[in-house]
Amino acid sequence: METIAKKxxxxxxxxxxxxxxxxxxxxxxxxFFKSPLAVIGLIIVIGFILVAIFAPMLxxxxxNWRDFALQNAAPSDAHLLGNEIYGGDxxxxxxxxxxxxxxxGFFVVFVCVxxxxxxxxxxxxxGGWVDEALMRVTDIFLAFPYLVLCMVIVAALGSGxxxxxxxxxxxxxxxxxxxxxxxxxxxxxxxYIEAARSVGASDWRIMTRHILPNSFxxxxxxxxxxxGSIMITAAALSFIGMGAxxxxxxxxxxxxxxxxxxxxxxxISTFPGLAILIVCLGFNLFGDxxxxxxxxxxxx
Amino acid sequence: xxxxxxxxxxxxxxxxxxxxxxxITFFLSHMxxxxxxxxxxxxxxxxxxxxxxxxxxxxxxxxxxxxxxYYLNDLAHFDLGRTGRNEGGRPVxxxxxxxxxxxxELAILGMGFAIIIGIPLGILSxxxxxxxxxxxxxxxxxxxxxxxxxxxxxxxxxxxxxKFDIFPLDGRLPYTVLAPPxxxxxxxxxxxxxxQFDTFFVALRHAILPSFCLGLITLAILTRMxxxxxxxxxxxxxxxxxxxxxxxxxxxxxxxxxxNALTPTTTVAGIAFGGLLSGAVMTETIFAWPGIxxxxxxxxxxxxxxxxxxxxxxxxxxxxxxNLLVDILYVYLDPRVKYG
Amino acid sequence: xxxxxxxIKGLKTxxxxxxxxVKALDGIDxxxxxxxxIGLVGETGCGKSVTALSIIRLxxxxxxxxxxGSITFDGKDLLKLPLRDMQKIRGxxxxxxxxxxxNAFNPVYTIGDQxxxxxxxxxxxxxxxxxxxxxxxxxxxxxxxxxxxxxSYPHELSGGMLQxxxxxMALSCKPKLLIADExxxxxxxTIEAQILDLMKGLKTTTGAxxxxxxxxxxxxxxxCDRVGVMYAGNIVELADVGSIYKKPSHPYTxxxxxxxxxxxxKHCNRLATIPGNxxxxxxxxxxxxxxxxxxxxxxxxSKEKPGWYKVGEGHYxxxxxxxxxxxx
Numbered sequence: 004m005e006t007i008a009k010k011x012x013x014x015x016x017x018x019x020x021x022x023x024x025x026x027x028x029x030x031x032x033x034x035f036f037k038s039p040l041a042v043i044g045l046i047i048v049i050g051f052i053l054v055a056i057f058a059p060m061l062x063x064x065x066x067n068w069r070d071f072a073l074q075n076a077a078p079s080d081a082h083l084l085g086n087e088i089y090g091g092d093x094x095x096x097x098x099x100x101x102x103x104x105x106x107x108g109f110f111v112v113f114v115c116v117x118x119x120x121x122x123x124x125x126x127x128x129x130g131g132w133v134d135e136a137l138m139r140v141t142d143i144f145l146a147f148p149y150l151v152l153c154m155v156i157v158a159a160l161g162s163g164x165x166x167x168x169x170x171x172x173x174x175x176x177x178x179x180x181x182x183x184x185x186x187x188x189x190x191x192x193x194x195y196i197e198a199a200r201s202v203g204a205s206d207w208r209i210m211t212r213h214i215l216p217n218s219f220x221x222x223x224x225x226x227x228x229x230x231g232s233i234m235i236t237a238a239a240l241s242f243i244g245m246g247a248x249x250x251x252x253x254x255x256x257x258x259x260x261x262x263x264x265x266x267x268x269x270x271i272s273t274f275p276g277l278a279i280l281i282v283c284l285g286f287n288l289f290g291d292x293x294x295x296x297x298x299x300x301x302x303x
Numbered sequence: 304x305x306x307x308x309x310x311x312x313x314x315x316x317x318x319x320x321x322x323x324x325x326x327i328t329f330f331l332s333h334m335x336x337x338x339x340x341x342x343x344x345x346x347x348x349x350x351x352x353x354x355x356x357x358x359x360x361x362x363x364x365x366x367x368x369x370x371x372x373y374y375l376n377d378l379a380h381f382d383l384g385r386t387g388r389n390e391g392g393r394p395v396x397x398x399x400x401x402x403x404x405x406x407x408e409l410a411i412l413g414m415g416f417a418i419i420i421g422i423p424l425g426i427l428s429x430x431x432x433x434x435x436x437x438x439x440x441x442x443x444x445x446x447x448x449x450x451x452x453x454x455x456x457x458x459x460x461x462x463x464x465x466k467f468d469i470f471p472l473d474g475r476l477p478y479t480v481l482a483p484p485x486x487x488x489x490x491x492x493x494x495x496x497x498x499q500f501d502t503f504f505v506a507l508r509h510a511i512l513p514s515f516c517l518g519l520i521t522l523a524i525l526t527r528m529x530x531x532x533x534x535x536x537x538x539x540x541x542x543x544x545x546x547x548x549x550x551x552x553x554x555x556x557x558x559x560x561x562x563n564a565l566t567p568t569t570t571v572a573g574i575a576f577g578g579l580l581s582g583a584v585m586t587e588t589i590f591a592w593p594g595i596x597x598x599x600x601x602x603x604x605x606x607x608x609x610x611x612x613x614x615x616x617x618x619x620x621x622x623x624x625x626n627l628l629v630d631i632l633y634v635y636l637d638p639r640v641k642y643g
Numbered sequence: 644x645x646x647x648x649x650x651i652k653g654l655k656t657x658x659x660x661x662x663x664x665v666k667a668l669d670g671i672d673x674x675x676x677x678x679x680x681i682g683l684v685g686e687t688g689c690g691k692s693v694t695a696l697s698i699i700r701l702x703x704x705x706x707x708x709x710x711x712g713s714i715t716f717d718g719k720d721l722l723k724l725p726l727r728d729m730q731k732i733r734g735x736x737x738x739x740x741x742x743x744x745x746n747a748f749n750p751v752y753t754i755g756d757q758x759x760x761x762x763x764x765x766x767x768x769x770x771x772x773x774x775x776x777x778x779x780x781x782x783x784x785x786x787x788x789x790x791x792x793x794x795s796y797p798h799e800l801s802g803g804m805l806q807x808x809x810x811x812m813a814l815s816c817k818p819k820l821l822i823a824d825e826x827x828x829x830x831x832x833t834i835e836a837q838i839l840d841l842m843k844g845l846k847t848t849t850g851a852x853x854x855x856x857x858x859x860x861x862x863x864x865x866x867c868d869r870v871g872v873m874y875a876g877n878i879v880e881l882a883d884v885g886s887i888y889k890k891p892s893h894p895y896t897x898x899x900x901x902x903x904x905x906x907x908x909k910h911c912n913r914l915a916t917i918p919g920n921x922x923x924x925x926x927x928x929x930x931x932x933x934x935x936x937x938x939x940x941x942x943x944x945s946k947e948k949p950g951w952y953k954v955g956e957g958h959y960x961x962x963x964x965x966x967x968x969x970x971x
Contacts, residue, residue, distance in 0.1 A: 040442070143323030147615070148581040148622050155615045158603055159331040235451050239585055242453045243600045258454050262589070269461050276454030283449035291445065433705075540746035546701055547741075548761045548812070549733035552726075562751045638796040639750055 031296040041292020047285025054098055055105040064095040066252060075268040085270040088260050089250045093271065097278050099252040104282065107168050107237045108230045114172040116226060119179025124210060126180065127187035138184070141177035149174055150236060157245045164253070167237055167246040175229065182225055186218030220297040227293055231286035238279050254279050306634065313627055324619050329374045332612050383616065387607030390598075395613035399595060403617065404488025405475060406583045406594030412491070412510055413518030413579055414572070421522040422568065425529020429564075430556060432534060440526060447523025452582060456516045456589035463512060470512050473591035480505050513590040517582050521575040528571045532564040539563070566637045573629030577622030648852050649675040649698070649737075649820055654712035656690075656697050659705060663925035667693045669876040669932065670712070672951075675820065680846060680853040682863040682884075684899070685873035688921055691856045694873075695822045698854075699733050716820075735765040738813040742825040744805035748797035754781075754805075755793030758812045765816045780811040784841060803834035810841065814849060822854045827862070839866060860903055864888065869957070872896045875922050875932040882958035892960040894937045931962070939964060 035041050054061060063083075069090045076086040084093040126137040144152070156170035190196065191214065199209050238255025240246045247253035249260060254275040261271025358364050362373045377383070383395035390398045428440035464472045475490055476482060483493040483502050491510060494503035536542065537560055545559040546552075583596035591597070595614050602610035633640050651673040658665040668690050675681055683691045696702050697709050700721065714721040716737070721729065741747040748757060758777035762768055768776065774793070781789035784807045797805060806826060813821055823842065827835035843866065846853055855866055863870050863884060870887055872880040872895065880893040891897045898917040919936035922928055928935050934944035944963060952965040 040445075139319065139323070142320055143327065146320050146324055146623055147327075147619050148577045150578070150581040150584065151615050151618050154584065154599070154603070155328070155331055155611060158606070158608065158611045231449055235449075238451055239453055243584060243588065244604060255451075255453075258451075258457065262457060265457055265461055266465050272454065272457050273461075276451055276458070279451045279454065280446070280449055283451070284446060287445050287449050540741060540743060541749040543701060544739075544741060544747045545749065547699060547733055547739045549730045549735055549764060550760070551730060559749050563749070637751060639798045 034296045035292050038292050038295065040288050041295070044285050044288025044290070044292055047281060048289050051101060051282050051285060052105065055101040058098050058102050062095040062098040064092040066095075066099050068092060068095065069250075075264050075271065077268070078270055084274045085268065087250075087257060087271045088264055088268075091250065091252070093257070093274055096252040096257060097254065097275055100254045100257065100275065100278070101282075103164065103247070103253045104234045104237070104279075107164070107171070108233050110168050111171045111175060111233045112226045112230055115176045115179045115229075116222060118172070118176040120183050120215070120222075122176070122180040123183030124187055124214070127184040127191065128206070128210065128214075134184075137180070141180050144174065144177040145181075147174070150239065153236060153240060154243070154245065157240060162245045162248075164237075164241075164246050167240050170240075171233060171236060175233070179222070179225070182221060183218060186221060187214050190214050190217050224290055224294045224297055227286055228290035231283035231290075234286075235279060235283055306631075309634070310627075310631060313630060317623060317627065320623065324616070325375060325378060326371070328612050328616060329371050332608055378616075383613040384609030386610050387602065387605050389601050389605055389607065390610070395609050398598060398610065399613055399617055401488075402593060402595045402598045405490075405592060406580060406587065406596055408489035408491060409510065409514045409517050409583055409586065409592060409594060410576065410579045411489070412514035413516075413582075414521065414576060416515050416518040417521040417525050417575070417579075418572065421525030422529050422565075425526045425568075426533055426556065426561070426564075428526065428530040429533035429537065437530075440530070444523045444526040444530075447519050448527070450519060450523075452516055452519060453585035453589060455519065456513070456586055459512050459516060460589065471509050473509075473589075475509050475592060476502075476506055513586045513592050516589075517579060517586045520582065521572070521579055524575055525568060525572060528568045529564065532567045533560060536560045536564040562636070566633065569632055569636060570629055573625050573632075576625040577618065580618050580621055646677050647674045648677045648716070650713075650715045651694075651698070652713045652715070654694070654697055654714065655710045656693050656702055656707060657710050658707045660925075665924045666927055667707075667876050667924060668697065669927070671876075671878055673871060673878060673881070675852050675854060677819075678846075678850055678852055679868045680855060680866055682855045682857060682867035682870040683873055683878075684857060684860060684863050684870060686858065686921055688924075689873045690876040691858075691873055692824050693876075695739065695824050695854065695856055698822060699737055699739060700729055701739075731765070734761045734813075734818075735816045736818055737820045737822065738816065738818040739822040739824065740806070740809050740813050740826045743829045744802055744809050745797070745829070747809055748805060750797050753794055753796055754800070754808045758793070758808070758815055761812060762815050776815065777811070780815045781808060783814070784808070784811045784845070786811070801834075802830050803837065806830060806834075806838050807841065810838075810845070814845060814851070817849060818851055820852045820854065822856070824856045825858070826855075828857075828859075842866070860900065872899065875927060876924060877932060877961065879933065879962065880958075880960045882955070886955055886958045890955065890958070892954050892958070892965060893933075893962050894939050894964075895933050 070086070071090045073082065073086040073090040074088055076082065076090075078085040082092045082094065084097070087093055087096065122137055122141075126134040147155075152174045153167070153170045156173055157166050160166040160170065196209060196213055199213055204212075234254075237246060238253070238258070241253050241255030242259045244259070247256035249256070257275035258272045261268065261273075261275075264271055362370055365373070381396050383399070385392050386395050386398050424440050424444070428437045428444075431437045460472065463469045471477065480502060482490060483497045483499050483506075486493050486496050490506040491503055494500070494506055537556075542555060542560055545555045550559070581596075583592075583594055584599055585596070586592065587594045587596035588600050595617065599611055599614040601607075602614070651671055654668050654671040655666070656668040658667055671690075671694055673681075673694075683694060685691055693702065693707075698714055698721070700709070702709055709722060712722065716732070721732070724732075748754065752760075755774055755777050758780060759770065759773035762773040762776050763770060766773075766776075778789045778793050781792055786792050786804065786807050792800065792804065792808065800808070810826075826842070827838050830838065839862065842853065842855075845851075853866075855862070857863060867884050870882065870884050871878045872887070872893065874895045880887065880891070880896045882892075887896065888900065891900050895917070902917065917936055918938075922932060922935065928945065930943070930945045930947050931937070931940075931949050934940040937944065941963060947963075949961045949963045949966075951959045951961055954960050954965050
């Protein structure tokens with residue numbers, strides 16, 4: 004009994020302490036659900052993630068299933084979206100392909116956020132020549148158009164999905180580093196950091212307890228919006244022959260494979276492309292909605 | 304400071320970035336791939352002598368810093384190495400010279416689409432904020448940003464070329480039509496310069512689908528940018544002043560708000576231009592457009608390293624220069640911006 | 644008194660925001676006479692600027708909207724005028740000066756261009772002629788080297804110089820009414836005095852009426868013939884400048900004047916602050932909007948809205964304390 008009461012009082016105290024934060028959060032959530040587009044985005048994103056997780060249960064045909072008799076076959080009852088050039092079931096392949104897209108997206112974003120946070124925080128916090136040197140490095144990366152640098156790195160590493168992911172992570176982290184650096188710089192100047200320092204808090208503590216939590220929202224917005232474009236770029240690299248190999252269940256590769264049969268079997272390229280478009284749109288709608296509520300400047 | 308000094312200073316500031324870029328391309332091409340093997344293709348086995356000769360001729364056995372120095376020296380002399388089998392081993396720079404105009408043509412037309420459609424759409428959206436036109440434009444722009452353009456290219460080609468037969472399937476000109484006399488290498492412009500209007504229209508018809516496809520993402524980005532900067536501008540005090548002067552709403556928007564809202568949009572357009580050129584990789588492949596994008600994809604197919612690096616260097620150079628151009632343009636668009 | 648130039652009757656302007664309807668103006672009645680300078684004074688957010696913007700119909704929809712009332716100018720109700728006709732009046736018959744001269748000019752055009760624009764628009768003059776007129780106007784407002792200023796961009800000039808240019812622009816079509824919305828708030832004190840002097844001088848030469856909006860009672864005392872005191876979207880007291888200082892009647896006016904330590908405070912029991920806060924205009928207090936803060940509030944104050952009562956020649960108060968006086 005006593006422990007429950009203790010817990011309750013602890014929760015109450017926490018609620019009191021964070022009252023304004025909770026209120027603001029609730030307000031944000033309400034604002035978010037007021038926008039139909041953002042909600043559609045959220046539904047697409049959740050749907051996509053669920054499809055990727057439950058792919059083995061949802062896909063009517065197993066991964067790498069093929070029936071060479073059905074090469075380029077038109078959509079039918081047994082094969083809802085038709086069959087591709089090796090006879091695979093397009094509908095199943097799109098479902099299996101969602102796993103690849105999700106994996107690529109989350110891997111790249113995870114690496115970028117980690118690396119970007121590390122570099123950005125170090126640059127902003129220590130300033131001086133450290134900052135200068137790190138920022139010049141990011142300058143050089145940002146001087147390349149995104150896709151071209153990916154291409155060049157994959158060309159150097161060799162084709163394959165793993166190398167595509169590595170290349171995209173290498174190319175994407177600098178923009179995160181700059182974003183986080185900017186955030187940390189602006190937060191560093193605020194009074195409560197000064198206050199924390201004056202009572203003798205360590206660098207580590209200031210960084211983890213005060214600065215990072217406060218710079219989260221732009222990172223979340225940025226990575227949500229990026230997830231869509233990362234998936235498109237990965238598909239694009241597969242399309243030009245750098246990512247997944249022929250016949251693999253990867254959306255970009257499926258489009259490429261269908262390219263040669265475009266005029267007599269347009270469904271092969273059409274449906275995987277539609278999947279990319281919808282998922283990417285979902286992430287963008289969701290990200291837009293998030294930015295509207297998380298960025299106070301955008302708030303009406 | 305004079306404008307000339309400003310430009311010179313900006314160019315000087317580019318040097319460290321360019322050195323950094325050359326460092327990355329050097330690193331990638333000399334440390335990961337073996338250039339000698341790349342030049343000989345699969346024939347290296349049993350040709351150890353030839354490999355040795357090539358390595359010696361290209362200083363590949365020297366320490367890396369010295370190799371880098373040779374590499375920079377080559378770059379300074381526009382020597383980007385030799386192409387692979389696809390291009391018959393001619394110098395990369397020559398292949399780029401041949402193919403670049405076609406890409407530039409697409410990019411310029413694509414940018415034209417983006418500006419002519421995107422900016423008015425952005426204005427429309429801002430003026431009708433939260434009304435039906437705004438919702439439509441916003442959704443369209445988001446769809447545009449989310450569009451895998453290589454897929455869009457195929458779809459456009461299927462419907463508009465194959466099904467409805469409005470545009471030709473691919474290529475720059477049909478075999479029956481001679482290319483116009485070469486001035487810029489861009490067929491549409493060359494045809495206009497030579498006064499061959501028939502050729503111009505044929506070339507334009509060929510270019511419409513690929514350039515629209517190429518420009519679509521930029522179009523969507525410009526629309527979004529224009530909308531938000533227009534909205535921001537419309538809340539400024541001077542807009543109220545303009546209305547208080549008795550100006551018509553048209554004039555308030557097109558004269559007072561537009562000039563101010565264009566400044567940030569220009570920056571975005573400049574940055575987007577570099578992205579536009581790299582998008583050519585996909586559009587050109589789909590529409591069999593003989594530009595540097597298609598050249599680079601072929602080079603990837605045959606692991607022709609020098610060509611890929613040459614392509615990348617050219618695009619980066621263009622990217623950097625278009626950013627520089629935008630910064631200079633900025634000075635004209637916004638009198639508050641001081642050089643430096 | 645002289646002829647009425649502009650007459651506001653029962654003006655209600657509301658702002659429809661996400662959190663509710665802000666009832667910014669709660670039935671304003673005000674006459675502006677030809678050739679006078681009338682002041683509107685009150686706290687931030689009391690509706691002074693909204694009144695000014697309502698007169699030239701620059702309340703932005705969304706969220707703002709003029710819902711009721713009439714504004715008669717030259718025999719016409721401005722609120723019923725088609726937009727095109729209203730645009731012919733703006734900048735021409737009625738012009739306006741804004742608070743922050745630094746932001747009120749378009750940063751990408753020169754001062755001369757912006758003044759010439761309004762002349763070309765309303766007087767149908769050619770660019771060259773309009774430019775000459777613009778320089779004349781700049782000279783008229785006492786700007787040294789008007790040619791140079793005309794060719795300058797706003798960011799190249801000081802705040803005081805910009806506000807002079809703003810006045811030049813506002814007067815360039817010889818308006819009958821000049822609305823000045825806190826014209827000196829953003830300026831240094833020394834510049835403030837210059838600008839006020841300039842406005843005083845110009846009034847005598849042009850004969851225009853001025854509606855001066857400010858929160859500074861000192862400026863009112865120096866500049867105005869009459870003054871309206873505003874509180875929470877209402878004008879609560881209207882009088883000659885002399886009588887308002889001699890005999891402030893509305894409890895709010897008394898509080899306002901007593902809050903200034905330098906003025907003569909014989910009406911005040913103490914150097915007072917007005918207790919409480921400015922009300923939330925989404926849920927304004929019923930009856931007299933001032934009653935929750937009023938130390939003389941009666942029961943009926945929270946039930947009925949007081950009418951206008953006369954307490955002296957041209958001196959009206961909207962407060963039940965003076966119900967014995969004549970009705971307006």
